[in-house]
Amino acid sequence: MLGIEFVGLLTDAGRYIIWSIQTKSNSSSIKLQLYNSGNLILHEQGYPVWQSFDHPTDTLLPNQLFTKNTQLVSSRSSTNYSSGFYRLFFNTDSILHLCYDSRKTTTVFWPDPGLLSWQLGRYQYLYS
Incomplete structure (x- = not known):
């Protein structure tokens, strides 16, 4: 065949x-x-x-899952739909991050990078 x-x-x-x-x-x-x-x-x-x-690219639709394996990436502008510099994603501790990532600099906007994961309500331990 x-x-x-x-x-x-x-x-x-x-x-x-x-x-x-x-x-x-x-x-x-x-x-x-x-x-x-x-x-x-x-x-x-x-x-x-x-x-x-x-x-997903830069938009989530109703009933579309946003998981640890996906990320949203902004478009460059309202007329240029190529990948922009902002990313929304879950890190390895399942904390949602908004990051500006360009060739010259990377900045985490949210959550406050000075906070620990347990201060954000995320724990690496399982509860029964």
């Missing part, structure tokens, strides 16, 4: 790749569907193999 390769690219105004996906399939039953929720899902034989909700 011949394999089918699906490649998707999204480029910004400067023709830089800002998002891509590459997947291979031994099935000819591949379907790409945009749902009313805004989630774009690639199905293979009826099963999802990739979805846009797992790769």
Whole structure:
């Protein structure tokens, strides 16, 4: 059976790749569907193999999860949608951070970097 390769690219105004996906399939039953929720899902034989909700950019939609494996990245400006300098993400202690990260400087805006994780209500211990 011949394999089918699906490649998707999204480029910004400067023709830089800002998002891509590459997947291979031994099935000819591949379907790409945009749902009313805004989630774009690639199905293979009826099963999802990739979805846009797992790769947020600068916007979260209702019912889209924001987890430790994802981050939001601002756009450069209201007319330039390439990746900007602000990032919203969870660190390894599950604390949400807002960070400005440019070529010249990196600054954590929130929470106060001088506070310890337990002062922010986050603990590394499990409770039963």
